[in-house]
Amino acid sequence: MQIILKLYAGLTPFLPAGAQNNQIAIEVDEGTTINAVLDAHNCPRKLCHLVMHNGFHIPPGERDARVLREGDALAAWPPIAGG
């Protein structure tokens, strides 16, 4: 199935070739979890500070269990703030 992977700021370099506008559609297996996708793209876990699944914040403790579905968006940022 396909999901949209979005990596921003200091995580941008971990996007696979062909990504545009900081995002790319990727193929993953049914049942793939958030951490499985981030690990597969070599995103260091301590850099994956802010992780959103379809825009909803997912804390670190839930990323191993949270399963992605067809068409979902997974977005991640290193520690950031602003205002």
Next chain:
Amino acid sequence: MAWAGKMLRVNLTEGTCKSEPLNMEWAHAYLGQRGLATKYLTEEIDPKVDPLSPENKMIMTTGPLTGTCASTAGRYSVVTKGALTGAIACSNSGGYFGNEMKNAGWDQIIFEGKSPKPVYLYIENDKAELLDASAHWGTSVWDTEEGIKHNHGDPQIRVASIGVSGEQGVKYACVVNDMHRAAGRSGVGTVMGSKNLKAVAIRGTLGVSVKDPKRFVQATNDGKKVLADNAVTGQGLPAMGTQVLMNVINETGALPTRNHRDNQFESANDIGAEAMAKVRETDGKANLITNAACFGCTIACGRISQIDRTHFSVAERPQYHKASGGLEYEAAWALGAATGVGDLEALTFANFVCNEQGIDPITFGATLGAAMELFEDGVLTEEQTGMSLKFGDAKALCEMALLTGKGEGFGAELGLGSKLLTEKYGRPELSMGVKGQEFPAYDGRGIQGIGLAYATSNRGACHLRGYTIASEVFGIPVKTDPLDSDGKPALVKAFQDATAAVDSSGLCVFTTFAWTLEDFAPQIDAACEGDWTAERLLEIGERIWNLERNFNNAAGFTAADDNLPERLLKDAAKTGPSEGKVNELSKMLPEYYELRGWSHAGVPTNETLSRLGL
């Protein structure tokens, strides 16, 4: 100690400058800067005064730590009754001007009356005089700053000035220092212009002393280590700046778009931090040149950028080819998402013009967004505006920035701000703000707490009176759910009180991404006479909040003004995780009043006032 202990009173009507001792009893009760100047202002003016009359006063003020070796110690504020809002106004700025003022030996400068002709105040340590500014009247902030440095043959003078907008009565003129740092909101520059005061220029070399120098160096070094070791203040902010938020807030479904018609912007990624760092195809360079720091700052969140010289906005205007300040997130949002414009170079140009002529880019962009909606609804026509004002039109953005900066053509109408503009054209519901001031870059439908913070902000809609985004989105200090309004009244109050204390210290509020009041207290305690603890700072913050509230109540504001536009309360967010949500203000507000110790009418009770020594 830390406080200089004296202030300057400038009577512009009479043309006099007099030194006065600082009221130290008040300094101990209000700390400095925002708190102390608000105390002076509220003691000295009638809350019902017309903000643009000579009876209004304007105070430039520093904190006790301004000009010291603490990190971010370059801050000053401008406190007055706001031209845009008619409420208490306190706009904070960085750069180098605040440090210079403190090093000249002044805690604050109170301006009163109105000069019969344009003047600027020139200060060289103890010496202060009003000088003729007729040669600078009608010129931009940039030309004024260069011109004044030239007048005195001293490039090290620091200047804070208004642009043409402030002279022309644009309601949201800023006071701009160091070319692109601004006391930006609520029309403090408009008040300055109404007094015929073009600029304040300062050279200060006296130094700032502190109570216990050895302990102070240790405490400020400890503070700097905390900032350096923190991933946000040590790496995130210097690398990406505030602009990193564009995609974050868009992803959460809380990026107000096209005058809050939408809550996600399809071009967000074209105007955020990642886009600024991207090499352009046209000239092989990136928009972002480097980051930059205000005086003494070890975070350095500022952005310096350069517009593509082939871009339509500057192709015929070489004066904008140089690198300058911006874009920061709030400006990029207002000039971009709020107007539907996704052209980064056009946004950068409009931002440069806002700096050059001293207009608040948040209110300007939001007002243009409201005008665009009026145009699309057929209420405004091309005959009235001079050009098409459709959402997303980058040329219209650039042209309207130029016109508003000078208060010319339709720019004079945009200069009214969205409240007066939409009222004038019979559509007041299209003004997206509170107490006459426009919202910044977060949608109160997708982030519940910030909606309450906007509704109750003493200076009108503002993110900097209580930045609950830190908790609701970034998880600082703890993560709360942005879509849930439970617990938000307490969160808003805690942020509001702590921020009021930080704004009174002379340091930058961005340190609070890493510091708590427990980190501020030892620095203030080593610098200032008296015992300074985190608890005392929080109490001072609450005292300031209630003092500001009392002023607004006396000025004629009521609980009915602690409100949000119908669009945020009735029209549900359309897309993303916040789809279907409205702001739950009516649920949060009574609880907030109760936590504050206010009556149902939003008035601090006698018990609350006496608890806070008011």
